[in-house]
Amino acid sequence: MAEPTSGDSEAQGYRPDPQRNRTVAKKRWSGKYCCVPLCKNSSMSNDERERLGLSRLSFLSFPETSSKLCKIWLRNIRRAHFVPGKNSFVCQEHFVEEDFKPGSFAPGARPKLQPAAAPRLFSWNNFKLPASRPPPKIRLSEETAGSVKISDDQEQGEDVDEVEQLKSELSRLQEKDLEQQKEIASLQSEIQDLQEKSQVRSFSLERFKDNDDAISFYTGFPSYKSLDTFYETCLKEPAAHMRQWRGTRTSSDPSGSRPGSKPSLPPKEQFFVVMCRLRLGLSERDLADRLHLSQSVISAYTVTWINLLYHVLTDLHRFPARSVTQRHMPGCFKELAPRTRVVIDCKEFKLETPSSLAAQSATWSDYKNANTAKVL
Helix, strand or coil: CCCCCHHHHHHHCCCCCHHHHHHHHHHHHCCCEECCCCCCCEHHHHHHHHHCCCCCCCEEECCCCCCHHHHHHHHHCCCCCCCCCCCCEEEHHHCCHHHECCCCCCCCCCCCECCCCCCCCCHHHCCCCCCCCCCHHHHHHHHHHHCCCCCHHHHHHHHHHHHHHHHHHHHHHHHHHHHHHHHHHHHHHHHHHHHHHHHCCCCCHHHHCCCHHHHHHHHCCCCHHHHHHHHHHHHHHHHHHCCCCCCHHHCCCCCCCCCCCCCCCCHHHHHHHHHHHHHHCCCHHHHHHHHCCCHHHHHHHHHHHHHHHHHHHCCCCCCCCHHHHHHHCCHHHHHHCCCCCCCCCCEEEECCCCCCHHHHHHHEECCCCEEEEEEC
């Protein structure tokens, strides 16, 4: 049937469909583009490739968007955040030949990819796959096979050199070890000295034993030798068996068998502390702060040693012979009181207020208006 002419069409009421013409034009000029960065291939360049004698390019669609293979594709083409659609393609130049199924490049055939194929050839790797390394065992065998054999003389020479180097290194390490041992011994000696010094209290008899002026000031003894002689002769033995005073709580034990608390200072240091208190009238709080002890400990030392001194010195002769008294009597006494045997005087010094009311009453002095101790 002959196609009606334009005049016949208009005469018969025929009108061309403009929408159909636009659809035909769109299909005619629409093409496929490769979405790999830096790749400019498109389906519209296939005519030019044919003219140059090159094969036509195929464009492969992306796998399903939710699949793991699609993520591999996006990672390989360096577009991890790209969302591929139905019009997104990758040209065949980015695949190796093994990625395609057999017969894909036969005349008239449509290329199809293997199930796990992914693009691997790009401009940033010069469209080449990285060289694969052989397994370690194979590499080792190849390196061993390809290495140059060393002669026996060379091996012996290298062994001699290595032995000499080891001997030299051993000698150096031995010298270094000796130096470190000497340094360790020096440090240990220094530590021992520091420990011994730390054991000597800042206020103690051990500190002042080489200073007779300090011994005389604090204790009244003319020298450390005289103090040491008196202690060794008169007090060392009794001090070894004495018990520390523990207050009225121990008075209910008539046998006196209850041991006192373990002393914080050696007996000789306790004696020194008591002599300082008697000589200078230092308060218990002052001595406690100097020695880093409690005030109750200083009080126990004082009471214990005064009682011990009373029992030890009681048996000493109180008065010298008359001839000795006459020989040393001052001239004024020889004129006014030639028969004088002894001058009795009472010494009174202040005490800290006792906690016991009975002790407060017994030591109160109206003359001093304070609690005092009287010594005749």
